[in-house]
Amino acid sequence: MATIVAPLQHSPVEDAEVIRKACEGWGTNEKALISVLAHRYPHQRMEIRKAYQDRYREDLIKRLESELSGDFERALYRWILDPADRDAVLANVALKNGKVDYRVIIEVSCTRTPEEFLAVKRAYMARYKHSLEEDVACHTTGDLRKLLVALVGVYRYDGDEINAKLAASEAEILHHAIKENEFNHEEIVRIVSTRSKTQLLATINRYKDNHDTSITKTLAGNRENVLVDSLRAAIRCITDKQKYFEKVLRNALNKSGTDEDDLTRVIVTRAEKDLRQIKDLYYKRNSVPLEQAVAKETHGHYEEFLLALLGN
């Protein structure tokens, strides 16, 4: 469930005016920006952008970019984009910053539904004049490339059917490949990157039934191996994404010097989706509410913004 608190009705013109006023003159009234933008659904934000453009002949996003800076700006910028466009930007940033942040690519390709991810790919092409596949392919090499390109290229079947026999046989294929330390085994990549999510979940469950341990635990030993880490992340994203996101948040907040990129990304991308469940998981796992942890590790308008998205 979503955590953001937004009214059912709003006036895009009035919102645009409030925002304009907040940006006029010296400095910026960040509180006012947060009070509007953090409390609007995607279609409402789109209407505000349009109203702002119509009225003031200026792209709201460009205006905000010039008014704000730092973590707050980055978070608000990501927030205000349409979700598919946002994911496209996140993917592009993950690829172009020297060292590829493969976890972001995996997150975007594995936690969105097939239709949502298709929209991301279209948004990516519109923005960057390249397909996401070709950019992922030419920025990665070797086994990691194989996995990432496959995850990004797939258009998974989204039905509920489970082929139990297939789940059993593919669970064994996975077991064998892992046992033999053949993590680059084409079969693991094939299964994880082509099967429907429902089918893959059935396969993972079958693995657990047969071997008394979850496949992600078996893969956990090898943290330095980028491919193994990616496979684990992909499987977790596909089979239990809320648990995956809780862990990302936990790590981001526990780090000395919080990882704002991860923190922003998870909160901004899940606030309209399932942040409520993620919050519950966070509390269960860490005995403190997520808001408390965020308040402790962040400050200023960035903190206010995140807390607003969290439902405060």
Added chain:
Amino acid sequence: MALPVEHEALTKAFSGFGVNEKLFISELGRWHSEQRKVFRKRSEQFFIEDERGFERWDHHHVALLEREFLRFKTTLVLWTMHPWERDAGLANEALINGPQSYGVLIEIACTRSSEELLGARRAYHSLFDLSIEEDVASQVDGPERKLLVALVSAYRYEGPSVKEEVAKAEAKILYNAIKNGVSKKPSEDDEVVRILSTRSKLHLKTLFHYYKEISGHNIVVDFDVDMYLKQTVECMYAPQTYFSQVLDAALRDDADEAAKRALIRVIVTRAEVDMKEIKEVYCKLYGVSLSETIEAKAHGNFKDFLLALVEKGQSD
């Protein structure tokens, strides 16, 4: 009494594509039992002399006849079908038929637009409860799997933007891959698969142009070493040449059933796309018009329907 000349016409009507319904009606339909008996006795290729004193239909030929009768229906159904369903069905059929038909997968993946291929993938979900990539990945066994999965998964950029330096650099990569082709099979080269399966078609056109500058040859010629790569490149570099060659192979006298089925597939799928250009290339390559060849090799309603599709380009 039946005349040998009519027998000959009838025998001919049983070969090639489709069946000559009018001839059967006007001839066979008129014959009385004695004439039919003479026909059976004189047509050793269709009837076997049974030991118990009668001429028995050769079942193999009955099957062939059934198949020829079916061609018109198949064409009709395929023609009226939504292109997405059509491509999904063709892809699935190719997958089931095995390696000799994998070329159809390449054909569909490389000659359709990004949205058409995406549509086919959607239809595949509906028809088979699987994604095409998972089916191809799990059914294809050999080294060509990598290339085939990558091609059917493609969702290429179709805009006008191309980076010339990148195209040039990648042309060099392909050139080197072929040069080293003895030590490492080009179709298993990750870079070759990456370039051919992710880059936009416009980028590839530019790349092929640079390739010719580097190698002195057309890339199709150099890629001759690897059947699947050659076809991939052909489909993207010169699709009308590719289709003309497929049609020619289908219309030869010694064509097998797999090659023959391509006749319907190509004509139905290209009738409203680039049939005009295909006809021009076909004529240039083989010195005879496609329509003439179809006229000579096909019969009856099937022939008429095909010609109607082939001629569709004319009035546009």
